Every structure is written in structure tokens, then in C-alpha cells.
Amino acid sequence: MYSEKVMEHFKNPHNLGEIKDADGIGKIGNPTCGDIMWCYIKVRKNEKGKEILKDIKVKTFGCVAAIATSSMITDLAMGRTLEEAKKLTKDNVKDALQGLPKIKVHCSNLAADALHKAIEDYENKKKKDNQKN
Amino acid sequence: MYEEIEKMKVYMDNAATTRVDDEVFEEMKPYFTEKYGNASSLHSFGQEAHEIMEISREKIAKLINAEPKEIIFTSGGSESDNMAIKGIMWKNKDKRDHIITSKIEHPAVLRTCEFLEKHGFDITYVGVDKNGLVNPKEIEDAITDKTNLVSIMHANNEIGTIQPIEEIGKICKEKKVIFHTDAVQTVGKVPIDVKRLDVDLLSASSHKLHGPKGVGFLYVRKGLQIDALIHGGGHESGKRSGTENIPGIVGFGKACEMAMDEMEKRNKKLIMLREKLINCVLEKIPKSYLNGDKEKRLLNNAHFRFDYIEGEALLLRLDMEGIAGSTGSACSTKSLKPSHVLMALGLSPVQSHGSLRLTLSKYNTEAEVDYVLEKLPKVIMDLRSISPLNDTNIDDFPDEDINHGAGEYE
Ligand code: FES
Numbered sequence: 001m002y003s004e005k006v007m008e009h010f011k012n013p014h015n016l017g018e019i020k021d022a023d024g025i026g027k028i029g030n031p032t033c034g035d036i037m038w039c040y041i042k043v044r045k046n047e048k049g050k051e052i053l054k055d056i057k058v059k060t061f062g063c064v065a066a067i068a069t070s071s072m073i074t075d076l077a078m079g080r081t082l083e084e085a086k087k088l089t090k091d092n093v094k095d096a097l098q099g100l101p102k103i104k105v106h107c108s109n110l111a112a113d114a115l116h117k118a119i120e121d122y123e124n125k126k127k128k129d130n131q132k133n
Numbered sequence: 134m135y136e137e138i139e140k141m142k143v144y145m146d147n148a149a150t151t152r153v154d155d156e157v158f159e160e161m162k163p164y165f166t167e168k169y170g171n172a173s174s175l176h177s178f179g180q181e182a183h184e185i186m187e188i189s190r191e192k193i194a195k196l197i198n199a200e201p202k203e204i205i206f207t208s209g210g211s212e213s214d215n216m217a218i219k220g221i222m223w224k225n226k227d228k229r230d231h232i233i234t235s236k237i238e239h240p241a242v243l244r245t246c247e248f249l250e251k252h253g254f255d256i257t258y259v260g261v262d263k264n265g266l267v268n269p270k271e272i273e274d275a276i277t278d279k280t281n282l283v284s285i286m287h288a289n290n291e292i293g294t295i296q297p298i299e300e301i302g303k304i305c306k307e308k309k310v311i312f313h314t315d316a317v318q319t320v321g322k323v324p325i326d327v328k329r330l331d332v333d334l335l336s337a338s339s340h341k342l343h344g345p346k347g348v349g350f351l352y353v354r355k356g357l358q359i360d361a362l363i364h365g366g367g368h369e370s371g372k373r374s375g376t377e378n379i380p381g382i383v384g385f386g387k388a389c390e391m392a393m394d395e396m397e398k399r400n401k402k403l404i405m406l407r408e409k410l411i412n413c414v415l416e417k418i419p420k421s422y423l424n425g426d427k428e429k430r431l432l433n434n435a436h437f438r439f440d441y442i443e444g445e446a447l448l449l450r451l452d453m454e455g456i457a458g459s460t461g462s463a464c465s466t467k468s469l470k471p472s473h474v475l476m477a478l479g480l481s482p483v484q485s486h487g488s489l490r491l492t493l494s495k496y497n498t499e500a501e502v503d504y505v506l507e508k509l510p511k512v513i514m515d516l517r518s519i520s521p522l523n524d525t526n527i528d529d530f531p532d533e534d535i536n537h538g539a540g541e542y543e
Binding site: 038 | 441442443445446449453462463464465467469471482483486518519520521522
């Protein structure tokens with residue numbers, strides 16, 4: 001039922017785990033079946049002065065598709081600028097995984113949403129810091 | 134460094150289906166290519182088929198202490214359940230239109246009841262306690278003068294709980310209500326005596342006891358009137374039309390005969406393996422629990438629950454290690470709803486996510502159990518290491534937040 005790509009990422013997921021001193025954390029729960037994904041990001045400026053995702057890690061409580069999409073989103077977003085990462089959609093994740101069974105498409109929402117939330121969290125923190133300074 | 138043990142192929146999903154015994158298969162073979170007659174035909178080919186069918190019927194009847202005439206061949210457990218419930222309700226529909234069943238029945242019973250409900254019948258679903266046991270008193274209280282049928286399974290296919298059907302049978306007899314039991318998981322494993330059990334209707338399936346798929350029976354107590362589900366040429370004394378599946382019936386007969394002969398030996402081994410599996414898993418894996426009753430439990434069933442992980446992922450990780458089991462996790466189903474059995478036990482959806490059913494057969498060995506005990510803890514540790522849930526934050530997740538169906542995500 002799953003594509004080869006999905007199984008590949010499920011068997012050896014990339015960047016699963018936690019970043020202890022993360023710059024941003026996105027926590028999201030899935031109302032469809034009850035699964036949970038947390039995304040941690042580390043942000044740094046590149047040579048051009050643009051903020052990029054230096055590191056991403058994800059923790060997932062969910063099915064095969066949820067684990068594979070978690071892994072894939074980190075691959076897709078790693079090293080990208082925040083602006084680029086914000087534009088990543090669930091369809092990007094799904095396509096990169098060579099598709100998902102229809103009933104599992106909802107799991108791919110989780111990964112993109114958790115990443116966007118983590119970026120949002122980072123940006124909110126930055127705003128607050130700026131206000132303080 | 135520990136030595137990596139050699140990969141094995143371990144089938145522990147015997148509640149789903151079992152391997153056909155070689156002896157059973159051998160016995161079936163001639164009925165495909167040599168003795169292929171239709172049991173209704175008058176020529177020698179037909180008579181040969183008819184004869185072996187009746188011999189098989191006798192073997193099968195013997196296993197549950199029924200009379201051969203009381204065994205109606207069907208295509209399997211689901212058909213038997215459908216026939217029992219629809220057939221008996223239809224027969225008496227003008228006088229009594231009430232059914233009592235439980236919340237943890239097999240879908241073949243539950244969906245059939247729902248279907249009848251849509252057609253005007255009245256259904257009562259009794260609950261179970263936290264171990265999955267039906268309380269006979271509750272059934273007694275639910276019986277009215279409109280009650281025609283009580284349908285309670287013998288052993289639950291998921292959690293393996295064995296119901297007090299003897300007591301329920303007595304109550305039904307006293308109140309003159311027909312009693313059906315789905316014994317798909319117990320026939321061939323547990324001694325069954327329909328004469329002693331006060332059962333009027335009993336469903337069984339061949340492929341759960343090392344027989345072929347596509348054949349089962351419905352036991353119908355002598356004298357009980359039941360309408361047919363499948364009409365046609367009037368086979369099976371008019372109760373179930375359709376050319377009989379002779380190779381299947383022969384295989385089923387052999388499987389029943391073997392189950393009877395080997396029951397004691399098989400069961401001794403199964404209990405030993407099951408106890409080892411259950412005790413060692415609970416001991417080796419923190420935050421692991423047994424679902425279902427510890428004592429009143431099918432002798433080949435081990436049903437666990439592990440906190441913080443999801444069952445589909447667990448299942449496929451085990452499959453990568455060569456181990457085949459099953460799960461009641463919402464994510465593993467077509468409906469994305471958790472198992473109705475686990476919900477009836479009062480578990481939360483998040484708890485039911487991490488469920489794993491391992492069911493044994495006579496083919497399993499102690500080496501296989503050891504292999505599972507070696508691999509399972511590692512797989513669980515691995516999945517827990519990538520899970521956001523742990524001891525310190527689990528209470529931050531009220532069920533409503535992560536319940537199924539709480540919103541339309543897609
Ligand atoms: S996470 Fe539940 S179906 Fe994918």
C-alpha cells in the first residue's frame with residue numbers, strides 16, 4: 001500500500017529526534033486519528049545574510065506515513081531560507097514520497113504544519129526579543 | 134557488542150488465519166482433480182462427493198458433540214453469523230423483534246445487527262467490564278417478551294476474552310430466548326459441547342484451525358426453525374443453497390479431526406508459549422500492559438498495549454524483523470477509528486494506538502517466542518525514542534485534543 005520512498009523513509013527516518021536548544025518549536029496534533037508531531041528548528045544566517053534552517057528535527061507519534069512525512073519534511077527544508085521553507089506544502093511532501101494512500105494524506109498535513117509552526121514560534125520569539133532590546 | 138541473532142520469519146497472527154496443515158492439504162487434493170463430482174449428482178462421481186461430505190460432517194459434528202444433521206456448511210464465519218441472526222430474526226419477525234448482543238462482537242455480528250436495526254428490528258448492545266467480560270446479569274435484565282435472540286461471542290477475536298456463555302445459555306433457555314454464539318476463535322481450541330452449553334446456534338470457520346479458507350459451518354440445534362440466507366437448489370436441507378465446496382469441507386473435516394486428537398498436546402504447548410510471551414513482555418518492556426482478562430483468556434492470545442507509540446508503525450517495524458502480528462490502532466484501519474473492542478474496555482484512543490495482538494498456533498516454537506522477546510523491546514524503544522510523548526508530558530494531552538474524528542482535517 002505504501003510507495004517505496006515511504007518505506008525507505010520509514011525504515012531509516014532522517015533527522016528524527018529533538019534539538020535541546022532549539023530556536024523554534026512547533027507542536028501539532030492531528031484530529032483525524034489522534035497523532036502528534038513536534039518540530040524543532042535551529043536558525044542561522046547564510047553568507048547573504050538570509051536566515052536559513054541550519055538544523056531540523058522532528059518527533060512523531062503516528063503511523064508509517066506520519067513517520068515518513070516527518071523524515072521527508074526535514075530533507076526538503078534543511079538548509080532552505082525561512083521564506084522558502086514557509087512555502088513548502090503538504091503536496092510537496094506527498095509528491096517527494098511518490099504519493100500516499102488516499103486515507104493517509106491527512107498525515108502529510110502534519111509535517112508541513114509542524115514546520116510552519118516552528119518557524120512562526122521562532123519569529124515570534126525574535127519579535128519579543130527585539131521589543132525588549 | 135551483542136551478537137545479532139539470525140533473522141527469523143515468525144507468524145503470530147493466527148487469530149486472523151492459520152497455516153493449512155500438510156495432512157489437511159493432502160486429504161483435500163484428490164477432490165480437486167479426481168473426485169470432483171457435484172454432491173447433488175446421482176452418478177458415481179456425485180455419490181462419491183456426497184459420501185465424503187457426510188463423513189466430514191460427522192467428524193465436524195463430533196468436535197462439538199453435535200449431530201451431523203445439525204451442521205450446515207457455509208462459506209465461513211461471517212456467513213454463519215449472518216445466517217444465524219438474519220435467518221432467526223426473519224423467521225420470527227412478527228412475534229419477536231428484539232436482539233441482545235454485546236459491544237465487542239465481531240463486525241459480522243455488529244454490522245448484521247445494524248442492518249436489521251435499519252429494517253425495524255430492535256437491538257440492545259450490552260457493554261463489557263475493563264477486561265472485556267460480559268455480565269450475564271445484564272443480559273438477563275435486558276430480556277423482554279419481545280426478545281428473540283441473544284448473540285454473544287465465545288471468545289473475542291482481538292483481546293481473547295472468553296465469555297461466560299454457559300451461564301448466558303442457561304438464562305436464555307430459562308427465558309425461552311434463542312442463543313447464538315460466534316465460536317470462530319474457539320472451535321478446535323477449547324472443548325465445546327453444544328449439548329451441555331445450551332447453545333442453539335453456533336458459528337465456526339475452518340481457516341482458524343489449520344483448515345482451508347472459504348468454508349465454515351453454522352450449528353443449528355435440531356428442531357429450531359431458521360430461514361435461509363441463500364436460496365436456490367435447496368442444498369443443506371434447504372437451509373443453505375449452493376453447490377457444496379467439497380475440497381473445503383474435506384479439509385475442514387480433517388482439520389477438526391486433528392484438532393480433536395491433538396487438542397491436549399497442542400494446548401499444553403500453547404499455554405506454555407503464551408505465558409512466557411506475556412510474562413516476559415510485561416517484564417522486559419516498561420509501560421506495557423495486557424489487554425483482556427488474564428485468566429479467562431484464549432490460550433493462544435496475547436494482546437498488549439504500549440504507551441507512547443502507534444500500532445501501525447509498530448506492526449511494520451516488526452514486519453521488517455520478520456514478525457507478523459496485528460493492531461487495533463486507529464491509524465491502521467480504513468475508518469481511522471480505533472478498535473471498537475478497545476474502546477469498549479474504556480481505553481482512550483491514545484492508549485489504543487499502541488496495541489499489539491500476537492496470536493499463536495501449534496506451529497509456533499519457543500525459539501520464535503525468544504526471537505520476539507529479543508526484537509520487540511528494541512523496536513519499541515526505537516519508536517519511543519522518536520515519539521514526542523513520554524512520562525512527563527502525557528498528562529498534557531487530554532483525550533479530546535487528540536481524539537479521532539474531532540475535526541475534519543482533510
Ligand atoms: S498518523 Fe494516524 S493515520 Fe497517519
